[in-house]
Amino acid sequence: MAQLAMVMNLDKCIGCHTCSVTCKQAWTNRAGTEYVWFNNVETRPGLGYPRTYENQQEWQGGWIRKANGRLALRSGGRFKKLLTIFSNPKLPSIQDYYEPWTYDYETLTNSPATDTFPVARPKSLLTGKDMNVEWSANWDDNLGGSREHAARDVLLAGIEDRVRMEFEKTFMFYLPRICEHCLNPSCAASCPSGAIYKRSEDGIVLVDQDRCRGWRMCVSGCPYKKIYFNHKTGKAEKCTFCYPRVEVGLPTVCSETCVGRLRYIGLVLYDADRVLEAATVAEDSDLYEAQRSVFLDPEDPAVQAAAEAAGIPGDWIEAARRSPVYALINRYRVALPLHPEYRTLPMVWYIPPLSPVVDIMRETGHDAEDRGNLFAAIDALRIPVEYLAKLFTAGDVAPVENVLRKLAAMRSYMRDLNLGREGDASIPASVGMSEQDLYEMFRLLALAKYDERYVIPTAHAEQAHALEELATDCPVSSYGGGQTGTLGEGSGKPLPVAVENFRMLQERQTSDQPVEGGRVTGRVNLLSWDGRSAPDGLFPPGAPPRVPRRDGDGPQAARDGREGS
């Protein structure tokens, strides 16, 4: 089968959160999903979002291999799931994410003249009451409060006494995360209603909003905690891999807007019959290799023939051959899976960052471009390497070291070329690559253009979405999520999104009056407010709508006056 997969090159992530914000604007700016970030960027070491989600002793996500060699959901089998259906024992509470809030901006404009500056108080988006902001999706960004928070990072267990949390002495990098669109998704396996499915064409894991009954088992089942409960509609929602976009060949919003241009999207062909076997290998540390072995070489004529026989169209096979993701995973072997030990066979892979090593070299006055220095440092700096191994290879440091060496070799080899010197062939040889390969890897990592980073074949059913609806069609928003009916919020007939957006925009852009639309019931989520409409709840009940007045004082009147005279 074919799977759309992503690779992120962590060395290039600057932690700007652009991906998170654009994703939120595209998908989760609705009531009920205020706390939801399909894409989030966490600083490591750190607690992550939701806090300490990696502690599976606590949250019981993912799969385990039982003593009899069979794969089982960590949180218990089908019977246990049904018995605990009335109250999910392992559901993170909103406090484990964070309580969403907005600010009472009105006090800023309404305040009478005072000696002190008026303050907009934070108001909870859940209760509308005053609240203390104590946590958010990236509260420990850039190691903020690291002694208190990062020190509790579950991956530091066992090495915490050797890790220095003083700001200058520690290491740090960013980890952007989306749903992994796993080959063996435990979210789908946990869903009692069978509402979560993996698309057989491209492997995207989706929640059928019409079949979800809100049992919340998927939230506990996903070890990455990348499936969320919309508390307004009572349904689960997750990253969609921007399927309306990729179906027409566009990259996901997070990739498209990534400032570091560090995301790669491409197809991977894999053998679906071997997925379970790979997920069941005895040792956690073998899972990386096991998963790699499930992927099929798209250059192999036998694979091509089999893919064709399985009904994969020709241009998809062609795309799989050009796939940057496959190249980074299996040809250059620099991409690693995130937490393979959860046994879900995740499909968003990462190139571990060399930067913790390089930074320390540079700070200690060494030549951070020199292969010898870098190699020695990779050996010497155990803490960052061990930490990366806990993230990407279930603790096995050898593959991480190999990747870091390749990245280091690329650095020093390319320095020679950039300085106009002859390339030193012994450098690629020392990491088992040819000069040509190393150069191509460099091209892919550093220079690749848009159409090399994103090789996305368009969906084959000629009923692709109309272009006007691109990126606006969403399984949830198409129900006008957020309207209150007698039957509860979000119920009712689907609202044609494109028409709604189009008409609303037109109305807003041409009208002097605050217009209806963009109605968010009860409370206003300012993230989703475009500044033109006046949704219910924005103003206290009874207050007249604020229409800019033409008479009286104010800049408007002043200008009118001038024009009149």
Add this chain to the structure above:
Amino acid sequence: MSLFLWVIFPYLCLAVFVVGHAWRYRYDAFGWTTRSSQLYEDRLLRLGSPLFHFGMLGVVGGHVIGLLIPRSWTDAVGIDEHRYHLGAVIGGLIAGVMALVGLAILVYRRRTVGPVFSATTAMDKVMYLVLTVVITLGMWNTIAGSTLNLGGEYDYREGVSVWYRSFLAFQPDASLMTQAPIGFKLHALAAFALFALWPFTRLVHVFSAPVGYLTRPYIVYRSRDVRPLGTSAARRGWERVGS
């Protein structure tokens, strides 16, 4: 009057129940959910919800036995009146108390936990009210009628149950109900009101109890939706060709 109360009203409610569900399923598959509030609050829910739900399962089971199984059947398998009565009262009391206590905890939680309260709809409140009335009346019947023998002996298996079966067989015999004690009458009427409300409340989630989970494969594969183009149906005469 008795014709209205014991024939027309129940059938009306039944019709609303059936048609309502069909309508809701078609019109509002998206709203068909438990509307769980566990995300907001966990501690009280963990106590109240299983108590209530398991209690209710017991209550429903008890009603199935009491209402649908005629006395001749239980006699035939050799359960005598005393044993049956004992089982029914004890089982009924346990399940009923569980459900009531659970319900009390859940209502208390709804009222006191801020986010949960603000997520409560008007329909929820009506539903809670009717549900409480029905369960309380049912408990009263069990305690007063069967245990304390207030208001004289009444054997529901000869009265209410027979009426109920005649009702389901579409040959309702209203006279059987007119002789029943007031507690049973009120309980039955309230229950029918609840049935009429059912399709319009979150109670619909009862009908999506996921038993299929026990047998289906863990991972579900599905092909890309073959939805018509766009989100609104094509106008007549403007359908796409070749899709």
